[in-house]
Amino acid sequence: MTDFPHTPPKQSWTFSNDVNAEIRRAAATGIYDIRGGGSKRRLPHFDDLLFLGASISRYPLEGYREKCATDIWLGTRFAKKPIHLDIPITIAGMSFGALSGPAKEALGRGASEAGTSTTTGDGGMTEEERGHSKTLVYQYLPSRYGMNPDDLRRADAIEVVVGQGAKPGGGGMLLGQKISDRVAMMRNLPKGIDQRSACRHPDWTGPDDLEIKILEIREITEWEKPIYVKVGGARPYYDTALAVKAGADVVVLDGMQGGTAATQDVFIENVGMPILACIPQAVKALQDLGMHRKVQLIVSGGIRTGADVAKAMALGADAVAIGTAALVALGDNDPALEAEYQKLGTTAGAYDDWHEGKDPAGITTQDPDLFKRFDPILGGRRLKNYLKVMTLEAQTIARACGKNHLHNLEPEDLCALTIESAAMAGVPLAGTSWIPGRNGGF
Amino acid sequence: MQTFDLAAQGLRALNQTLHGLNGTTNQTAWEIVNPKGSHAIAVGLDAPIDVTVKGSTGYYCAGMNKQATVRVKGSVGPGVAENMMSGTVIVDGDASQYAGATGRGGLLVIKGNAASRCGISMKGIDIVVHGNIGHMSCFMAQSGNLVVLGDAGDALGDSLYEARLFVRGSVKSLGADCIEKEMRPEHLELLADLLKRGEADHLAKPEEFKRYGSARKLYNFNVDNASAY
Numbered sequence: 174m175t176d177f178p179h180t181p182p183k184q185s186w187t188f189s190n191d192v193n194a195e196i197r198r199a200a201a202t203g204i205y206d207i208r209g210g211g212s213k214r215r216l217p218h219f220d221d222l223l224f225l226g227a228s229i230s231r232y233p234l235e236g237y238r239e240k241c242a243t244d245i246w247l248g249t250r251f252a253k254k255p256i257h258l259d260i261p262i263t264i265a266g267m268s269f270g271a272l273s274g275p276a277k278e279a280l281g282r283g284a285s286e287a288g289t290s291t292t293t294g295d296g297g298m299t300e301e302e303r304g305h306s307k308t309l310v311y312q313y314l315p316s317r318y319g320m321n322p323d324d325l326r327r328a329d330a331i332e333v334v335v336g337q338g339a340k341p342g343g344g345g346m347l348l349g350q351k352i353s354d355r356v357a358m359m360r361n362l363p364k365g366i367d368q369r370s371a372c373r374h375p376d377w378t379g380p381d382d383l384e385i386k387i388l389e390i391r392e393i394t395e396w397e398k399p400i401y402v403k404v405g406g407a408r409p410y411y412d413t414a415l416a417v418k419a420g421a422d423v424v425v426l427d428g429m430q431g432g433t434a435a436t437q438d439v440f441i442e443n444v445g446m447p448i449l450a451c452i453p454q455a456v457k458a459l460q461d462l463g464m465h466r467k468v469q470l471i472v473s474g475g476i477r478t479g480a481d482v483a484k485a486m487a488l489g490a491d492a493v494a495i496g497t498a499a500l501v502a503l504g505d506n507d508p509a510l511e512a513e514y515q516k517l518g519t520t521a522g523a524y525d526d527w528h529e530g531k532d533p534a535g536i537t538t539q540d541p542d543l544f545k546r547f548d549p550i551l552g553g554r555r556l557k558n559y560l561k562v563m564t565l566e567a568q569t570i571a572r573a574c575g576k577n578h579l580h581n582l583e584p585e586d587l588c589a590l591t592i593e594s595a596a597m598a599g600v601p602l603a604g605t606s607w608i609p610g611r612n613g614g615f
Numbered sequence: 616m617q618t619f620d621l622a623a624q625g626l627r628a629l630n631q632t633l634h635g636l637n638g639t640t641n642q643t644a645w646e647i648v649n650p651k652g653s654h655a656i657a658v659g660l661d662a663p664i665d666v667t668v669k670g671s672t673g674y675y676c677a678g679m680n681k682q683a684t685v686r687v688k689g690s691v692g693p694g695v696a697e698n699m700m701s702g703t704v705i706v707d708g709d710a711s712q713y714a715g716a717t718g719r720g721g722l723l724v725i726k727g728n729a730a731s732r733c734g735i736s737m738k739g740i741d742i743v744v745h746g747n748i749g750h751m752s753c754f755m756a757q758s759g760n761l762v763v764l765g766d767a768g769d770a771l772g773d774s775l776y777e778a779r780l781f782v783r784g785s786v787k788s789l790g791a792d793c794i795e796k797e798m799r800p801e802h803l804e805l806l807a808d809l810l811k812r813g814e815a816d817h818l819a820k821p822e823e824f825k826r827y828g829s830a831r832k833l834y835n836f837n838v839d840n841a842s843a844y
């Protein structure tokens with residue numbers, strides 16, 4: 174019998190090993206996958222943009238010698254006490270409950286040393302964070318866990334959270350494993366039960382109500398505090414316009430790469446738009462209303478480097494916020510803990526079961542034995558270093574583009590590597606003058 | 616008695632004046648005239664003062680109240696006494712949606728009816744409604760007590776946590792995980808006190824009420840309950 178050559182085994186692209194593994198997991202457990210972090214798929218991102226740098230028609234500024242300022246004002250529209258930050262990189266809202274007390278302290282320490290703000294999150298304001306944060310933004314969330322007028326008044330700004338990039342249209346989840354006595358008390362709920370945070374605010378719906386809600390908060394806080402409105406990257410043109418109409422001082426826009434403490438994987442990966450696609454639409458809305466730079470725009474979702482900061486600002490953002498990157502700077506997913514990640518059935522870099530409360534780095538846990546491992550002073554120092562590096566990187570690029578302030582970066586400084594990113598960011602495809610959807614180009 | 620003309624002096628001046636008062640003030644009685652349905656009247660108060668609003672209000676009247684007693688001689692718009700911490704808010708007329716939303720303490724009394732989502736997400740407040748309440752009331756209510764002398768609309772207490780609900784009249788339907796529970800002596804005692812404080816002890820007796828609470832079946836996710844979500 175002749176042995177004919179066989180077609181080699183071929184895996185399906187549609188039914189890949191990953192997909193099949195998830196089907197088997199679903200079949201075995203009957204529950205969808207819940208995890209932390211942001212979208213893991215490859216998305217059009219800042220990596221797809223490049224700066225052009227100076228040339229004969231543009232002259233650069235001398236690195237280390239000529240000034241390139243980085244400070245920003247937030248809340249200049251209505252607040253009697255707007256916020257002044259040394260750098261345009263803020264720490265995004267991450268809930269106490271999701272994060273440990275010492276992790277919150279480290280965020281406060283690092284941010285304050287670097288001259289920027291931190292943000293509370295679902296679950297209320299902790300002393301660790303208020304005490305160690307020079308500038309603290311207090312989130313006003315649908316759950317209203319821990320909400321009270323005293324904390325509103327001791328905040329430096331208030332962020333009304335409408336949505337998050339990881340889950341626009343979704344609420345929050347803190348599973349029973351992480352509900353310690355302290356978390357339960359702050360949230361007025363029994364210990365050990367799964368806590369759902371509502372996806373809609375309990376006492377307002379729609380932009381007209383939001384305007385009145387903002388009025389109420391301003392009245393309670395004597396019109397002193399900047400009021401931010403945070404939205405997930407869903408309909409950024411309209412959401413930005415409506416937030417401005419409702420009276421926001423600052424719009425916070427979070428793209429789909431944005432991290433979350435715990436959400437269904439199907440939600441994280443399939444709802445919302447990448448931040449690259451969101452920024453130009455939000456900036457257009459602000460420009461159409463004559464409000465660009467008057468209402469500040471903070472963007473987030475997958476910001477990692479000074480280059481990302483510079484690109485976001487060149488597209489028209491006033492500042493950025495970081496969540497995941499800040500946790501990595503603190504020590505999350507560090508390969509030094511590989512043996513422990515292996516015990517949890519995962520590997521450094523891929524660990525995302527934050528909701529289970531077993532984080533070997535002691536950051537996303539409420540287990541005292543684990544969070545005691547985390548040193549908030551060291552963590553704070555690491556975060557400060559990282560923020561400084563990002564700032565230096567952004568300045569390096571800005572100087573190369575001839576800008577004496579990060580704010581002066583502009584779309585004209587950019588080109589795109591792919592047609593998708595050119596269309597989304599509204600900058601020309603590299604080597605052409607073509608902006609898909611906008612002009613003919615050459 | 617201090618009189619404040621809201622139409623003439625404006626909202627900012629009103630709240631600023633009331634926020635300026637503390638426990639040592641001797642200006643403890645205030646009357647607000649010409650409210651004309653304005654929003655955010657007497658919000659964020661934090662002093663043991665007595666404020667009477669002569670007329671109807673818009674959204675969030677007495678929001679985040681602490682210590683103060685606020686009486687409205689009229690009806691109130693959405694979110695009256697939202698996130699109240701302590702003190703008392705008494706509404707002579709009706710209340711729109713979300714009355715007492717997320718309230719953490721104190722007492723809210725509504726002498727007329729309350730619309731939908733009364734007591735939504737409440738976290739410790741006591742609410743006494745002399746009339747009826749609308750649908751989805753006490754949705755995700757965490758703790759505190761709701762007393763309704765009249766009827767309740769659809770989906771009462773949906774996804775309820777530990778709040779206690781007492782209804783004298785009919786309940787159109789119960790929401791997910793909300794069930795009728797046994798009325799024990801301690802509940803009758805609690806109810807008698809709430810009726811008294813809610814200026815309703817001459818209108819109803821504790822024995823006439825039924826008690827509703829959480830079946831606690833949705834406290835931890837279980838796939839067999841998926842159709843309830």
Ligand SMILES: Cc1cc2nc3c(=O)[nH]c(=O)nc-3n(C[C@H](O)[C@H](O)[C@H](O)COP(=O)(O)O)c2cc1C
Nearest residue numbers: 265266267268294295431432434474475495496497
């Ligand atoms: C652990 C964790 C907890 C979070 N908790 C909240 C929260 O309570 N409220 C909120 O608005 N966003 C929350 N977020 C989202 C962040 O505020 C921010 O939008 C996001 O992390 C930004 O994207 P990045 O992680 O890619 O930097 C959380 C994110 C993480 C990683």
